[in-house]
Amino acid sequence: MSDRADSPTARDVLWRFGPMVYGPTVLFALGEGAVIPLIPVIAAQLGADVATAALVASALVVGQLCGNIPAGWAVARIGERLTMAIAGLVSLAGIVGMALAPSLGIFAIAVFLIGFCAAAFGLARHSFMTTRVPLSFRARALSLLGGTFRLGMFVGPFIAAGLLAVFGDEHAAIWFFGACLVATVLLVVFGPDPEKQFLDTSTAEDDAVAAEDTGEPVTGSIPLRRAKGSRSPTTPSSATDPGTGVLRTMWRHRRVLSTLGLAAASLSAVRSARQVVLPLWGVSLGLDAQTIALVVGISGAIDFALFYASGQVMDRFGRLWAALPAMILMGAGFIALAFTHDLPQAPMWFAMFAAVLGVGNGLSSGILLTLGADVAPRSDPAAFLGSWRTLTDAGGAVAPLLVSAIAAAASLAVATGAMGVIGLVGALAFVRWVPRYVPRTRP
Template identity: 60%
Template sequence: MRTGGTTTSGEALDPGTRRMLLRFAPMIYGPTLLFGLGEGALLPLLPVIASSLGADVAQAALIASIIVIARLIGNIPAGWLVARIGERRSMAIAGALALFGGIGVLLSPTVALLGVSVFGIGLCASAFGLARHAFMTTRVPLRYRARALSVLGGSFRLGMFAGPFAAAALVAAAGTETSAVWFFIASLVALVILVLVGRDPEDELRAEGSLPGSGSTPARAAGSGTTHRAAPDGVFRTMWAHRGVLFRLGTSTAALSGLRQARVYLLPIWGVSLGLNAETIALVVGITGALEFALFYSSGQIMDRWGRLWASMPSMILMGGAFLGLAFTHDLSNAMSWFIAAAIVVGVGNGLSSGILMTLGADVAPPGNPAPFLGSWRTLTDAGAAAAPLLIAGVTAAVSLPVATAVIGVAGLAGAVGFAVFVPRYVPHHR
């Protein structure tokens, strides 16, 4: 085992975290940033584009949500695809097809064809995300896994954060929302080039004995990645074989994903219910986003040094507790102060969760052929994200917004209990 800056006999020389992360920049982090930039620029303008084609408000909202639905649907077939043609080819094909989806958005004459193009982009986003997840699972040495995947999550967050600003600048300069679509297309062209020409770090890692599954490294624990591929199993067979971990640990990760998505809806809605103006709400949400981005690498450090539980549980407790507490403050005289405090705590909690879903998925994925399992894993997490807004809307309509907020908070705390029980059970070497 590695202790501090030294290594014991038989373990490869530690090349350093910085060097390890830089190796994945050309093929993984760069393309991920580009995809996030392009998607972040495109998504806010989809309702505007739909409206320009004659869509009403409900149809415009549907067009914007199609990409989330497509991601959810696309995970399982993406697992099948990656298992058969490999991660690199899958990333390149997904990027190229998403590029054609962008051209479809640009040229769509009707709302229906726009919806088809957006759905295709969502499917490609699912395949690209799963392929890069499987790529990292099979290539990153175990002792760097959480940090590497946290940086992966941070790269996408940076892109999604900066993308809308790029879109705003382009629209202001060009005077048309199609400039953001062109930016999306250009980002995908650069992405495909990087994926195809970027050097796969596998050769260097194997030469150093740091590659997962290489003969000069200790035997990998069950659930870790390896580049020695087994014969691909069917996606549904894999799902059934690993139904225990998917149902138990996967349910907790779905709760975390739901909590993340809930914050996107709950915080602005809560601000509106307090009568705050748009500038104040945007500022509070912006501060939350800044905290989330600032802490993304800390999550990986915590998981690699002290274990997965020390990031997952505090994250769920902070976010769940913040939402539960916020539910009791709506009618207080200092409700705005409580709103700001809760938003800050949620931002810290979400920042500490960066990379957790991907890291735990990589930890429990079957060795040699993680893609089919990761397809099911990502379907669960995306289902949690998709269910959260529906739950908020339903409970708010039936009872009230504070009750909906409390329900989300309780779900988060229940997820924390699930992590406490099942992370030590299924990821014992990371307690």
């Protein structure tokens, strides 16, 4: 990869994206991160038992899963910026429903609506970055996008704890989320438009990429002005063409979705399993809540600290150099942890492998976003990204159910080992399919 990836142009463009993309991401994630830990608590106050409260909390993930494909349809037709604005406004209705819900059913519907809008908001940002960021630093840009989301989800619970200490009411966190959404919508609607600021820079960058035969596919980047020697002027663009339809896009790209897409889903599953297994493992060892929270928090801090390193590795050495170590670390970490439950120093092993899983998850930051952008069709990326994100979100949604089912049928150690096997199988899938669909840039 040439030195222009490290040029001031890259930093300048990423800075210009801040108000439109990274800023709204942090605001949305801060509010969501503050609310998520309190959803089961509020559900219990409305009369839910433990199982029902868990079901209500899962409505957020279900809503996000259901929202990806409609979001792809919306982005392809009305654009990324308008989709983000509408999603923010509809989320405000969900916030009001959560705060004023008179019954558990209405509260669950409001939570589902928040998840649905989060999918639309997330896909719009993903599509925006896919079509605007030059290929030479795409991974860093998308890793930074994932990192800003991680920052919000990491800090959000602490904000919720502070609001509880001041107001003594869980609904304070919900209204905080509402304030974040208002700021998000205002920033999206009235903030600077990076597409206009980015026009000349992106055109020069895309012209350079088009002129240099690097061997790297450029299917996910849409030039803002067409370079010489590029595709025919009759080629449709997502900016002018309403798209070929989500279902038709899924069928047309069924091969990449059923191969590389499933590998990506396995990564999402392992990530999601980490969030479930670590607290359960601490409980099974008889550790107190403070110790479990400390271990999980340290793992999350390691994860957050490595998010930008993942993008640097992908841009400089190729996507596989980040995906493979991440999957091997998490897969092997789960398998090794499964054999430590009855050892004399089990708490020590628990803390050590939680850190290992944090490293693996941190190295995977931005991979799903970047791979989706790499293989998205040039003419209509939004519809494809809706299908891609549905697959990855499905992997994340199924993993906790799989852990629960295997733990109930056998034991938590067996469930943990099973997730490790999924991680290693996913690593093999990445080895097989990443070089085929996203070949490494040649010097």
